[in-house]
Amino acid sequence: MTSVFDTVSGRVRGRAPDRGVVAVLGIPYAEPPFGADRFREPRPRRAWEGVRDCVEYGPVAPQSAELPGAPRWSPGDEDVLGLNVWTPARGSGAENRLLPVLVWIHGGAYTFGSSAQPDFDGTALARAGLVVVTLNYRVGFEGFGHVPAEGDDVCPPNRGLLDQIAALEWVRDNIASFGGAPDQVTVAGQSAGATSVACLMTMDGARGLFRRAIAHSAVGPVFAPELAEDLTRKVATEAGIAATHAALAAASPQALVQASDAVVDGFRQDVHSGRLSWDPVIFGPVADGHLLRADPLELIAAGAAPDIDLLVCHTTQEYWLMDAVGSCAEITSEEELVCFATDFGLPDSLAAGYRRLVPEATVRDVHLAVYGDLSFGEYSNRLAVAHARTGGRTFLSRFARQRGGSGPRVYAWHCADIPFAFGNLAAESVQFLIGGPPTPADHRLSDRMVAAWAGFAAEGDPGWEPADDIVSPGVIKVWGTADPDAGPDFWQDGEALRALWSAFTYRPEQP
Known part of the structure; x- marks a missing residue:
């Protein structure tokens, strides 16, 4: 053979x-x-x-x-x-x-x-x-x-x-x-x-x-050119070189990697650096007006791709992963939560609205929920809604599988859905993501997700109804069930949660 x-x-x-x-x-x-x-x-x-x-x-x-x-x-x-x-x-x-x-x-x-x-x-x-x-x-x-x-x-x-x-x-x-x-x-x-x-x-x-x-778990928005230029100047300064074509090309890849890491560390340590102090990401697609004309959410909403079938998914507790691996600043007070909301230009009512949905949630829980939805959940939902409204065939799902039990709590957090969709639950490297060896129920969930991807790729049909232009709750597929002991589930009332974001607009990130 x-x-x-x-x-x-x-x-x-x-x-x-x-x-x-x-x-x-x-x-x-x-x-x-x-x-x-x-x-x-x-x-x-x-x-x-x-x-x-x-x-x-x-x-x-x-x-x-x-x-x-x-x-x-x-x-x-x-x-x-x-x-x-x-x-x-x-x-x-x-x-x-x-x-x-x-x-x-x-x-x-x-x-x-x-x-x-x-x-x-x-x-x-x-x-x-x-x-x-x-x-x-x-x-x-x-x-x-x-x-x-x-x-x-x-x-x-x-x-x-x-x-x-x-x-x-x-x-x-x-x-x-x-x-x-x-x-x-x-x-x-x-x-x-x-x-x-x-x-x-x-x-x-x-x-x-x-x-x-x-x-x-699409993350948005993309960068404005001015932010990309500003970050290049910071990386070049950290590398000890001029922010010019010749100097950057002469610098080794290793030198630019090290300088980039140092810029990220500097933002983490500077509480006055605004959005970038919370969980700094200093590279990403740039809405340059040519190769990428604008943020993709804006372009899709304008009807850029109605002929492409789209399947969107996000997890219900995205940012709990970043908290677990120590990549985001820890919030423990109402004052810090207000500062976070101010840095990201969030409506004053947003955090209070989350607290109404889950009254027993701690400040930390509210912060992680808001940050996860800001970065991934709401942006993903808007991609789906925008595509559906312009006539694109669209499917939306959420990954809600959690794991409690005697071990550490494992949330429906960022990246946890991917081993299930690829059918790779046995890999030792994914045990942290899914909370230990998979259970029979996990294998059954994985089989369903693999079949959904395969069906969508083959026929444009993952196994549930496509979304309408408002993405009604009945057309959203939910993968797995939440363990009531594993953590707060703000997404139990998805309509109310999405309504809290109605006053927020995504724009390309500026300096």
């Missing part, structure tokens, strides 16, 4: 079939984005001779993160624009027809993460009848930092998004060799990956490369 496949750049050999699925890992889809190509649009991969062994994940993009079960970036790693394919083995009954394709874009605050994380293994989804692609793209300064023009020499913003488009072009040109249908592609992502998906829905360069989209 062969595991060799043709691509436009050359032949590749994957791993031996495992459970009826062949994994082909670390396929380069573009040239290494360094040297003369640094801070540039990705260039197509040059051809190679012979058969290239693709049995291990490729290098990850420059970053300082060390994620459980995933490879680290090592200074000197440059061939970072690679992707992975999982496809049913030939002879498994799928060889006579092309299968729907799901392309996954990882999250990580546009600063860290990779396609090699164990929770993104595509085996279970391939067994459900998909060809699965996961990809690396430039993150941090390499992918999203502002690089000033030097004469006529202009480095594009949103290079990470351009990498994603290049990977989708590779899928269009090559995926049939792996048994995938190039005209039946679903692009999916979570967190920064979900907002990347929303951006791609509106970008001219991605037009026609996919027909469906899945966005879990």
Whole structure:
């Protein structure tokens, strides 16, 4: 049984079939984005001779993160624009027809993460009848930092998004060799990956490369150009260089990673730095007016993508994860809660409205609930509503599975839904996210979520009714049930919760 496949750049050999699925890992889809190509649009991969062994994940993009079960970036790693394919083995009954394709874009605050994380293994989804692609793209300064023009020499913003488009072009040109249908592609992502998906829905360069989209816990809004420019100046100052094209290009990727981390730490320690003091994210897509004309929420509301089917999900306790890993400032007093609301321009009535929904909630609980909905829940809901109102076929769901018991409480927090949707509950690296070894009920929930993704990618039908233009409660799928001992559930009255946000408007982040 062969595991060799043709691509436009050359032949590749994957791993031996495992459970009826062949994994082909670390396929380069573009040239290494360094040297003369640094801070540039990705260039197509040059051809190679012979058969290239693709049995291990490729290098990850420059970053300082060390994620459980995933490879680290090592200074000197440059061939970072690679992707992975999982496809049913030939002879498994799928060889006579092309299968729907799901392309996954990882999250990580546009600063860290990779396609090699164990929770993104595509085996279970391939067994459900998909060809699965996961990809690396430039993150941090390499992918999203502002690089000033030097004469006529202009480095594009949103290079990470351009990498994603290049990977989708590779899928269009090559995926049939792996048994995938190039005209039946679903692009999916979570967190920064979900907002990347929303951006791609509106970008001219991605037009026609996919027909469906899945966005879990989209985070918004994107950056204004002025903020990206201001943050570049801060990173350059920390690196001890000028904020010029020449100086930034001469700085090593490691130096810019270290300087970026130092800027983040500085914001955390400065309580007077406004929004960025709470949980600083200093890179992200930029509404530059050209590649990305505006925030994707605004563009989708204006009817930018009515022909793309959209499946949206968010978790009901997003920010409890950030509290658990210590990435956000801790709030314990009403005065701090007022300061938080002021820094983010939130209506005065918002926190009080949350407290009315769950009177027993602590100040900490209210803060985490508001912050999670501000960053993920409400932004995701508005994407769904905006798309439905412009005629786009839209499905909305919420992940509410919690876990109490004798161990530490595990909430329906950020990232917890993804191992369920990928069918990877047994991976040791996800035990923290889901609260220990999975139960039989967890496996049943995972099976349903895998089937929903597979059904949506194949037929545009995840198994429940599409949303109307107001997203009535009856058309929202809820995954799992809340353990009453696991924590406050503000989303028990979703209509009342969403009404609290009616006076708030998302705008691109300014300095």
